[in-house]
Structure formats: C-alpha cells, structure tokens
Amino acid sequence: MKVAVVVFPGSNADWDALHAARDVLGADAKYVFHKERELGPVDAVIVPGGFSYGDYLRCGAIARFSPISDALRAFAERGGPVLGICNGFQILTEMHLLPGALSRNAHLRFECRDVWLKVENHGAWTGAIPTGNVIRLPVAHGEGRYECDPETLTRLEGEGLVALRYVDPTGAPCGETTPNGSVNDIAGIYSARRNVMGLMPHPERASEAILGNADGRGIFESLKQHLEGGKVVAA
Numbered sequence: 001m002k003v004a005v006v007v008f009p010g011s012n013a014d015w016d017a018l019h020a021a022r023d024v025l026g027a028d029a030k031y032v033f034h035k036e037r038e039l040g041p042v043d044a045v046i047v048p049g050g051f052s053y054g055d056y057l058r059c060g061a062i063a064r065f066s067p068i069s070d071a072l073r074a075f076a077e078r079g080g081p082v083l084g085i086c087n088g089f090q091i092l093t094e095m096h097l098l099p100g101a102l103s104r105n106a107h108l109r110f111e112c113r114d115v116w117l118k119v120e121n122h123g124a125w126t127g128a129i130p131t132g133n134v135i136r137l138p139v140a141h142g143e144g145r146y147e148c149d150p151e152t153l154t155r156l157e158g159e160g161l162v163a164l165r166y167v168d169p170t171g172a173p174c175g176e177t178t179p180n181g182s183v184n185d186i187a188g189i190y191s192a193r194r195n196v197m198g199l200m201p202h203p204e205r206a207s208e209a210i211l212g213n214a215d216g217r218g219i220f221e222s223l224k225q226h227l228e229g230g231k232v233v234a235a
C-alpha cells in the first residue's frame with residue numbers, strides 16, 4: 001500500500017500524517033512536494049493539516065493553484081482515495097473536489113480541544129468503523145465552520161455523504177458545545193463517489209495508545225480495508 005502526503009509551505013501536520021500512514025498503518029508512505037507535478041504510483045493521498053501559504057486570502061485558496069493540484073485532481077477523479085485533514089479539507093473544498101466551504105469559527109476563536117464525532121456513513125475512509133459509533137478526536141482550527149448552500153446540504157444529507165458529525169460524548173447533538181458552528185454539526189464529508197473525504201478533526205494525532213487516544217486509527221484502517229477489499233464504492 002503506497003500513500004502520498006502532499007506538503008505545502010505552511011503544512012504543519014505533514015509529519016504526523018506520514019507517521020500515521022507509515023508507522024501506524026504500515027503503508028509505504030512518502031512526501032510529495034507541492035512543486036511536483038506527479039504523485040507517482042500511489043494508492044492513496046493525504047492532504048495534511050496546517051496553514052498552507054500562511055492561510056492568506058482564505059485557508060487553502062492559494063494551495064489550490066500549486067503545481068501538484070492537477071495530479072491530485074486527476075487521482076481523485078479516477079476514484080483514488082484522498083483524505084483532507086483540517087487545512088487539507090479546506091484545500092479540497094477550494095479545489096472543488098468537495099462541496100461547500102470552511103469559514104471562520106462562529107465564536108471567532110481558534111479551537112484546540114478534543115471533540116466527539118458520530119460516524120454517520122461509510123466510504124473509503126470510514127468503512128472499518130461501525131456507523132453510529134462515537135469517536136473522540138482533537139481539533140485545532142480557526143476556520144472550521146462548514147457551510148454550504150441549502151441544495152448541497154439536502155444532497156449531502158439525502159445521499160449519505162455526511163461522514164462525521166459533531167456530537168456530545170453520549171452521541172446526542174452537540175448543541176452549544178459545537179467547536180465551530182458548522183451547519184448540521186457537519187465535521188466531515190464525502191465526495192459523491194465516497195473516495196474523497198475531508199474532515200476538520202485530526203485522526204493522525206490520535207491513532208496510538210501512547211498518545212492517550214487511538215480512536216483515529218479506524219480512519220486509517222478503513223483505507224486498508226477499502227484497498228484490500230478493492231471496493232469500488234460507486235461507479
């Protein structure tokens with residue numbers, strides 16, 4: 001299993017993502033620099049968290065124009081599994097590989113704490129976790145408020161493309177404890193083919209017992225299951 005981690009100027013979770021893919025999942029993982037134009041022969045791509053290009057203009061807005069983005073787009077459009085974590089999610093929405101946008105947290109503060117998430121639907125990156133399970137992962141973002149137009153929201157909910165939703169520790173709606181004010185408490189979404197997933201929380205920072213939390217491991221194990229099962233999630 002070969003995994004590429006795309007590195008932009010300002011990425012800060014690239015090593016964490018590489019570590020999770022290589023040392024936790026056991027993949028042959030490598031960095032691909034933003035100036036490259038080819039991903040090489042890879043089975044999956046992770047777009048990691050951070051502050052690409054200093055978050056100038058909007059988070060992810062400049063990364064979209066990086067030389068690597070054409071290859072990333074082609075890989076995603078071929079059905080290749082792509083995971084965008086935090087700034088990676090922001091980049092994937094700016095690239096229009098995922099719908100909607102991440103805007104400034106409703107309370108206007110940077111949010112850095114653990115959150116609880118309900119696994120709502122299966123796809124390339126959640127298939128190994130039973131739907132309805134509640135997992136705990138850390139968030140660290142200033143612009144994580146997921147927004148989209150009403151038609152898109154209806155489609156995401158109706159087609160089961162909401163991957164993860166913020167909840168309270170019991171699995172009930174998070175209400176006032178929302179980390180960012182996302183519409184419908186959406187924390188992560190899938191593309192129509194369910195091969196591309198973006199999420200604001202950081203599974204790569206919570207995938208080992210030594211870190212005090214291994215709940216994120218299921219995200220990476222899901223990729224393994226997806227690739228080994230050779231599952232084509234949608235035509």
Ligand SMILES: NC(=O)CC[C@H](N)C(=O)O
Pocket residue numbers: 048049050051052055059085086087088140141142143144
């Ligand atoms: N941890 C991250 O990836 C940070 C995401 C983003 N730059 C924000 O602050 O919203």
